Amino acid sequence: METKVVKQVQKRLVLVPFPFQGHMTPMFQLGTALQQKGLSVTIAHTRYNAPDPSLYPHLHFQPLTDNLTSNETPTNIGFFNFFKKINKNCESEMREFLVQKIQQEQEACGHVVGIIYDTLMYFAEAVADDLKIPSMVIRTSFATYVLATLSMSRLHAEGYLPLQDSMLEEQVPELYPLRFKDLPFTGEGIEESLALYAITCNLRSSSGIIWNAIDFLENLSLPKLQQHYKVPFFTVGPLHKISLMSSSTSLLEEDKTCMTWLDKQATNTVIYVSLGSLASINAEELAETAWGLANSGQPFLWVIRPGSVIGSEWIELLPEGYIENTGERCHIVKWAPQKLVLAHSAVGGFWSHCGWNSTLESICEGKPMICRPFYVDQKVISRYLSYVWKIGLELEWRLDRKNIESVIRRLFGDKEGDEMRGRATEIKEKIESCMSAGGSSSDSLNNLVEFFL
Known part of the structure; x- marks a missing residue:
């Protein structure tokens, strides 16, 4: 009697980090955690601040041509212009890569089950939407900071911004315990800050939000954010502990x-x-x-x-x-x-x-x-x-x-x-306790894996 060989279906996630150290680190940690749960993970990254794939043999890598010249750095052209250029220049190559990857996976009995993208890499969501691939955003920052960014346009409309020096120590209405001097400006003008937050706070068609956060530390902010966004939340932090990643994510050489x-x-x-x-x-x-x-x-x-x-x-x-x-x-x-x-x-x-x-x-x-x-x-x-x-x-x-x-x-x-x-x-x-079996972070990671499977 002939034995039928059943190929195991490989489930693949594509992760798209923003090319700053503070954004890449948690994305690699998340990728490692998901790989350890049985998913295949590809990192689609810019050539600017490109990672060294040899440091992460458990992950796959796909470079995206960002078409940035050596002079087009955040310092030289400003963060907002840099951010817009990255999103404009990477979209077409990301689409070509995914079309090819979907075909390869189908031939190998695999399946691209989703895209996880940094909130600053919104072009990935547009590509996912076009190709009918589920997508999900990761917020690599403090959740309460996101709550503050959501309030910036309201504060501007109410006349609080630009800030006056006499107001710096005063409490921000509806954002206790933040003072006006704690508000999250980007280092550029107020208009650029508001435009950036309008883009990054827009969830578009994302199926949910992944937070590098811990429930009990942000128990006041997360329910307000949940009420605003009305999508599933996955509080999987702290990712550097959850992922058990042994290799360093540093872009700079560490002096041990x-x-x-x-x-x-x-x-x-x-x-x-x-x-x-x-x-x-x-x-x-x-x-x-x-x-x-x-x-x-x-x-x-x-x-x-x-x-x-x-x-x-x-x-x-x-x-x-x-x-x-x-x-x-x-x-x-x-x-x-x-x-x-x-x-x-x-x-x-x-x-x-x-x-x-x-x-x-x-x-x-x-x-x-x-x-x-x-x-x-x-x-x-x-x-x-x-x-x-x-x-x-x-x-x-x-x-x-x-x-x-x-x-x-x-x-x-x-x-x-x-x-x-x-x-x-x-x-x-x-x-x-949150990271142990049955803890909030451990359960959130398991729920995230189940969502994509």
């Missing part, structure tokens, strides 16, 4: 020598300083930061990204003799393996720009934070860290060494810091 230095430090004594992959500071802020760290008396691991100090290649604008004078108490690197650093017992606090990935990585390790936000979602996150969750201390926008020294001493030297560390540990334990 800092781990040896950390091994020599006492428990909960080191302040880790990193302002992320995009922010830049001027020479004055560099100097004030340097002296504030030195005068605090704490050992510190300081990430100074090449080119992040305006007018400088790296650390040549540090005060003369600074590294020699601070000695073994100071360790400076160009980029650090952040998740390993935050998990180290010597680290007692994280001075951060309050990007959402960095914040989640810190919270998941029970580390309190010093908040120095720059733009977009970072000010919203800083407000929640310091005022709602009470595991962060805000730095004033105009920094001086005395203020910096004082904040570090508060974090490490008195009862206030101990209480923050205790609250951070409680949050860490709750997150671990």
Whole structure:
């Protein structure tokens, strides 16, 4: 009797990340988590900031020609223009790739079951709609930030925007506990910010929203967002823990020598300083930061990204003799393996720009934070860290060494810091519960897989 061979149907998802570090990282983590659940995953990415496929052998990659010249960077042409060009230039190649991929999958008894796209890559939704493929948006930012962006056009219509200096400390109507100075501007003009949010807040035909969020941390905002969007929500955060991904998602080379230095430090004594992959500071802020760290008396691991100090290649604008004078108490690197650093017992606090990935990585390790936000979602996150969750201390926008020294001493030297560390540990334990079997994050990931299957 002849045995009939039954081919297993391969279910494929295509993921489309926006080419910034903070957006690519959670997308790769989501792709890994879905692959570990039995789905085949292809990352369709721009050539700008293209990932190294060899670092992710479990994922498939499809480059998209973005037709950007070497001068067409967000810095040179502005974020809004960069964002529009990416979406215009990638659409046709994405359509060609998917038509070909659908045919290949059918011949191999496979099936493209869906497209997951970053909210900034809205062209992918248009392609999915044309080809009758289910699509779903992922919001890689803090959910409460999205709630704030939804309110921006209303605030503009009511005459609150552009902001007046006299209003900065006042509460925003219907957005408690945010103050006007916490609102999420993009760093460009008010018109550009409003136009960007009008595009990214539009759900179009997306079947649902994936959030790199944890239910209990945003239990006030998520129900309001659910009421607004009226589609299924999948709160699968924290993705860096859910995915169990071993390879680094960093676009910059990590200097792991800092781990040896950390091994020599006492428990909960080191302040880790990193302002992320995009922010830049001027020479004055560099100097004030340097002296504030030195005068605090704490050992510190300081990430100074090449080119992040305006007018400088790296650390040549540090005060003369600074590294020699601070000695073994100071360790400076160009980029650090952040998740390993935050998990180290010597680290007692994280001075951060309050990007959402960095914040989640810190919270998941029970580390309190010093908040120095720059733009977009970072000010919203800083407000929640310091005022709602009470595991962060805000730095004033105009920094001086005395203020910096004082904040570090508060974090490490008195009862206030101990209480923050205790609250951070409680949050860490709750997150671990959410990730365990039957927890909200674990269940959301399973529901997401079932949705596409």
